[in-house]
Amino acid sequence: MIELKRAGFSYGGGAILADVDLHLTKGSFHFLTGPSGSGKSTLMKLCYQALFPSAGTIKVFGKDVRAMTHDDIAIIRRRIGVVHQDCQFLDHLSLAENVLMPSQVSGRDLNDDLQNMNQLLNWVGLTKQINALPPQLSGGERQRAALARALILSPDVILADEPTGNVDWEMGQKLLSLLIELNKMGKTILIATHDMNLIRVAKPQVAARVLRIQDKRIVSGGADL
Amino acid sequence: MNKILRYWQLAQDMLSGDQNADRVVPPSGYTASLTTFVSFAMAFLTVFALALFLATGRLADRWSTELAGTSTVRISAPDGQMDAQAKTVLGILETTPGIASARLMSEDEQRRLLTPWFGVDLPMDNLPIPSLIEITEEGVGPDVNGLRLRLQAEAPGAILDDHTRWRRPMVKAAQRLRLLGALSIGLIVGSTIAMITLAAQAALSANGQVISVLRLIGARDNYIAKAFVRRFTIRAFLGGLIGSLLAMLFIYFLPAVAEEGAFLTGLGFQGVQWLLPLFIPLVAATIAFVSTRFAANSKLQRTA
Numbered sequence A: 001m002i003e004l005k006r007a008g009f010s011y012g013g014g015a016i017l018a019d020v021d022l023h024l025t026k027g028s029f030h031f032l033t034g035p036s037g038s039g040k041s042t043l044m045k046l047c048y049q050a051l052f053p054s055a056g057t058i059k060v061f062g063k064d065v066r067a068m069t070h071d072d073i074a075i076i077r078r079r080i081g082v083v084h085q086d087c088q089f090l091d092h093l094s095l096a097e098n099v100l101m102p103s104q105v106s107g108r109d110l111n112d113d114l115q116n117m118n119q120l121l122n123w124v125g126l127t128k129q130i131n132a133l134p135p136q137l138s139g140g141e142r143q144r145a146a147l148a149r150a151l152i153l154s155p156d157v158i159l160a161d162e163p164t165g166n167v168d169w170e171m172g173q174k175l176l177s178l179l180i181e182l183n184k185m186g187k188t189i190l191i192a193t194h195d196m197n198l199i200r201v202a203k204p205q206v207a208a209r210v211l212r213i214q215d216k217r218i219v220s221g222g223a224d225l
Numbered sequence B: 001m002n003k004i005l006r007y008w009q010l011a012q013d014m015l016s017g018d019q020n021a022d023r024v025v026p027p028s029g030y031t032a033s034l035t036t037f038v039s040f041a042m043a044f045l046t047v048f049a050l051a052l053f054l055a056t057g058r059l060a061d062r063w064s065t066e067l068a069g070t071s072t073v074r075i076s077a078p079d080g081q082m083d084a085q086a087k088t089v090l091g092i093l094e095t096t097p098g099i100a101s102a103r104l105m106s107e108d109e110q111r112r113l114l115t116p117w118f119g120v121d122l123p124m125d126n127l128p129i130p131s132l133i134e135i136t137e138e139g140v141g142p143d144v145n146g147l148r149l150r151l152q153a154e155a156p157g158a159i160l161d162d163h164t165r166w167r168r169p170m171v172k173a174a175q176r177l178r179l180l181g182a183l184s185i186g187l188i189v190g191s192t193i194a195m196i197t198l199a200a201q202a203a204l205s206a207n208g209q210v211i212s213v214l215r216l217i218g219a220r221d222n223y224i225a226k227a228f229v230r231r232f233t234i235r236a237f238l239g240g241l242i243g244s245l246l247a248m249l250f251i252y253f254l255p256a257v258a259e260e261g262a263f264l265t266g267l268g269f270q271g272v273q274w275l276l277p278l279f280i281p282l283v284a285a286t287i288a289f290v291s292t293r294f295a296a297n298s299k300l301q302r303t304a
């Protein structure tokens, strides 16, 4: 679904990523790990066209990202659910409206997705905060809200950048099992995390591959677990 | 024609539909009130500029048609000679080519002409008022210089006043004022475009996070632009409507000078002209629509 070939990236200074090869096949489950500042978020952004490669090629759903128009990217993002590391919302709208926003911008009938939204909020434990404004939510609540928003259109691919970064261990477990469940339904999943414990817990439950960024490149990290 | 149709469809698409769509942009901030205010102020000014334009147009027309083809002979002479000289002048005028008719004005008529300047209680009897002979010209009119020389020779108290002497600069002044009115409207339109574009750009910059969130969740550029365009168009329309109506009220209740003051034609609208200012809010809305769309498109094009 997403394929990087010898992809490289720099923010203008030195290279952050070089010669990255990565293939997220349909229904696969990947963890992306590496020390802070190693380029996990950068790689995620390359996957959802917030950034474009300075070298190599990236194909999403079979299409080269360099040939994409703004509209193409908009359509692709409806098929990729993204949980940002710094989850951003429309701060003047309620949690419910924010979670439904992907549905609204894609012109769907909101009534079709209302039930879906309630179920998702229930799943991530935010039923009580349904009318709260995003600035009133805690860091962990924002992450869960972002996950709910990422899932509202039931996308084919889910990219989550540190989805358990701000939540306690128990909630982290819960979110992880939610993602595992989604994977069992056939969704392609990539989770960036520096939390090795989370990966250890996941291992017995799902056939996940662990990728580690080291010296700007991806190395398979399965061995040390 | 096709192009116009396409723009019309675009406008419909931009303004209609999803009421929720413009909720994605935070409700106000100073740019929104700025737009309403600019539109209000500009509409208000446009109404006056338009009134000036129309009134001076009327004035120029009236002066050039009413005064064209007429002239007067003014006779100032000692009491005893007045009638004799008037008779001589009428005789000369009758035989002058280019003059259709000549007529001695009655005292009443003269009184009416002078009223605007001196009031109704003018004691005409005690004043050395000159006699006036009104001439209606035909064709290209009389040979003015020849006529003057003849009058000077035969009726020394008679002076030919062919109006063109003061008519020309007056008509010119009216035309200049008309141009000024048109120029003001042009300047107002230009400033409105500039200010609404700036306000739209400011709003787009202030809402950078909103735009990036909308993009992250799959909003097309068109959807994002629409949210801004709708808001600005509606604000400009409302501001323009209030501004126009208020200015029209002002003009409606302007002291009427048209009747008493013979030569002020009144700054205002006549008949169907009152419909013209009602187009101003539509023009304001169109300006906002085009400016905001342009600003949004270029901003969204530039940012990934």
Ligand SMILES: Nc1ncnc2c1ncn2[C@@H]1O[C@H](COP(=O)(O)OP(=O)(O)O)[C@@H](O)[C@H]1O
Binding pocket: A011, A016, A034, A035, A036, A037, A038, A039, A040, A041, A042, A043
């Ligand atoms: N917008 C940016 N401009 C310049 N450098 C950046 C930017 N974002 C991240 N970086 C740099 O790129 C490197 C990788 O960052 P990031 O991908 O966020 O790492 P991680 O998510 O693994 O912690 C870091 O050294 C960071 O300082």
Ligand SMILES: [Mg+2]
Binding pocket: A040, A041, A042, A085, A161
């Ligand atoms: Mg990161």
